[in-house]
Amino acid sequence: xxxxxxxxxxxxxxxxxxxxxxxxxxxxxxxxxxxxxxxxxxxxxxxxxxxxxxxxxxxxxxxxxxxxxxxxxxxxxxxxxxxxxxxxxxxxxxxxxx
Amino acid sequence: xxxxxxxxxxxxxxxxxxxxxxxxxxxxxxxxxxxxxxxxxxxxxxxxxxxxxxxxxxxxxxxxxxxxxxxxxxxxxxxxxxxxxxxxxxxxxxxxxxxxxxxxxxxxxxxxxxxxxxxxxxxxxxxxxxxxxxxxxxxxxxxxxxxxxxxxxxxxxxxxxxxxxxxxxxxxxxxxxxxxxxxxxxxxxxxxxxxxxxxxxxxxxxxxxxxxxxxxxxxxxxxxxxxxxxxxxxxxxxxxxxxxxxxxxxxxxxxxxxxxxxxxxxxxxxxxxxxxxxxxxxxxxxxxxxxxxxxxxxxxxxxxxxxxxxxxxxxxxxxxxxxxxxxxxxxxxxxxxxxxxxxxxxxxxxxxxxxxxxxxxxxxxxxxxxxxxxxxxxxxxxxxxxxxxxxxxxxxxx
Numbered sequence: 160x161x162x163x164x165x166x167x168x169x170x171x172x173x174x175x176x177x178x179x180x181x182x183x184x185x186x187x188x189x190x191x192x193x194x195x196x197x198x199x200x201x202x203x204x205x206x207x208x209x210x211x212x213x214x215x216x217x218x219x220x221x222x223x224x225x226x227x228x229x230x231x232x233x234x235x236x237x238x239x240x241x242x243x244x245x246x247x248x249x250x251x252x253x254x255x256x257x
Numbered sequence: 258x259x260x261x262x263x264x265x266x267x268x269x270x271x272x273x274x275x276x277x278x279x280x281x282x283x284x285x286x287x288x289x290x291x292x293x294x295x296x297x298x299x300x301x302x303x304x305x306x307x308x309x310x311x312x313x314x315x316x317x318x319x320x321x322x323x324x325x326x327x328x329x330x331x332x333x334x335x336x337x338x339x340x341x342x343x344x345x346x347x348x349x350x351x352x353x354x355x356x357x358x359x360x361x362x363x364x365x366x367x368x369x370x371x372x373x374x375x376x377x378x379x380x381x382x383x384x385x386x387x388x389x390x391x392x393x394x395x396x397x398x399x400x401x402x403x404x405x406x407x408x409x410x411x412x413x414x415x416x417x418x419x420x421x422x423x424x425x426x427x428x429x430x431x432x433x434x435x436x437x438x439x440x441x442x443x444x445x446x447x448x449x450x451x452x453x454x455x456x457x458x459x460x461x462x463x464x465x466x467x468x469x470x471x472x473x474x475x476x477x478x479x480x481x482x483x484x485x486x487x488x489x490x491x492x493x494x495x496x497x498x499x500x501x502x503x504x505x506x507x508x509x510x511x512x513x514x515x516x517x518x519x520x521x522x523x524x525x526x527x528x529x530x531x532x533x534x535x536x537x538x539x540x541x542x543x544x545x546x547x548x549x550x551x552x553x554x555x556x557x558x559x560x561x562x563x564x565x566x567x568x569x570x571x572x573x574x575x576x577x578x579x580x581x582x583x584x585x586x587x588x589x590x591x592x593x594x595x596x597x598x599x600x601x602x603x604x605x606x607x608x609x610x611x612x613x614x615x616x617x618x619x620x621x622x623x624x625x626x627x628x629x630x631x632x633x634x635x636x637x638x639x640x641x642x643x644x645x646x647x648x649x650x651x652x653x654x655x
Contacts, residue, residue, distance in 0.1 A: 167482070173470075177468050178468075
């Protein structure tokens with residue numbers, strides 16, 4: 160992930176996290192080996208993926224599927240697995256250029 | 258009635274540490290009994306029972322729990338102490354590392370005892386030497402007075418803002434812990450003033466400023482936290498002398514990282530730790546009377562290791578015998594030997610150096626054995642092949 164990491168003099172000692180509510184700053188997207196890809200033509204906006212995603216990485220807009228939060232999606236594949244119309248496909252990260 | 262003023266109290270090494278703990282009055286003490294540490298908690302729990310301290314005494318089910326409870330209390334933001342020996346320390350091992358890496362200023366008196374097996378209750382340094390890379394400051398005490406004073410100093414050292422690390426204060430099992438000496442205890446009011454109040458920067462129970470302790474820490478930050486830890490333990494090198502200077506107003510003593518004895522013109526030297534230093538001083542005195550230029554260096558602080566002091570004190574010495582009260586299986590010599598030998602590597606005129614593994618499982622180190630070491634290295638001085646006999650055993654039956 161692109162976030163600039165701090166040096167050893169800039170961070171709290173002992174691994175302490177000294178402010179609450181900062182888990183979103185921890186970008187877990189680079190753990191991913193498979194990336195979920197949305198297929199809009201198949202999607203029926205049932206939002207079962209949104210319900211099942213353990214990392215709140217399905218983002219919605221007006222009650223419909225919007226996009227994936229790739230900064231935090233770990234690529235577990237639960238969304239693709241639970242999709243009743245197979246509108247989410249898991250593709251290897253190596254297939255993407257960036 | 259005699260009017261002679263006696264300013265010393267007869268105390269065992271264990272009781273001396275318990276007296277220091279009484280004066281520290283820690284909010285939490287968690288402990289599990291193990292010989293020969295038990296003497297400390299035996300005395301301290303009497304203070305708890307008698308209301309001499311305000312400590313919450315937690316009697317846990319194992320040493321793993323003792324260190325865990327102490328860690329929890331320290332994280333909550335109070336002074337917390339535990340004490341142990343031998344296999345008890347080994348059982349704590351997992352949490353010993355966590356205490357240091359979480360940067361909690363826990364003080365732990367350790368009464369050195371041989372690790373099993375075979376099972377043995379007597380002194381050697383296998384227990385604390387197994388924790389030498391854990392990130393704790395390690396202080397080794399020669400006698401009861403030193404154990405008392407170092408326990409007090411350890412509190413200030415651990416809690417210093419540039420350190421914030423746990424400290425082990427070690428004394429020799431039975432030899433020190435159960436040996437009674439006259440100990441000069443300083444007035445409670447004076448000691449309490451020296452210790453001051455502990456003000457944690459990030460106490461877990463400060464609900465207005467919520468924090469997380471011990472979170473996941475991967476390849477992106479774990480290494481940076483280890484680097485901080487390394488810096489912190491080396492800060493002891495700057496802070497300890499300042500604390501000693503402040504404490505000198507009470508004790509009158511100049512405690513260094515090492516103590517050198519008759520080293521100014523010494524040509525042959527023994528380097529040793531803990532109670533065996535006292536025995537070696539006696540040997541040095543006897544040999545000096547015979548006109549031999551011998552001396553002794555005691556390592557008071559093993560972590561951080563006093564490399565510059567060692568280089569300075571061993572300059573000009575012909576041969577050094579390093580005495581390790583532990584065997585480091587598969588290594589070339591004990592841990593102290595390896596540290597000292599490494600310290601001297603950059604010198605052009607470095608002294609010859611040999612290692613004696615001694616006193617395992619409580620085997621006595623007598624003045625006669627100390628003399629034997631000096632006699633042997635005196636011969637090795639002019640020998641070219643002393644290196645073929647680099648590591649010796651003092652004394653194993655052949």
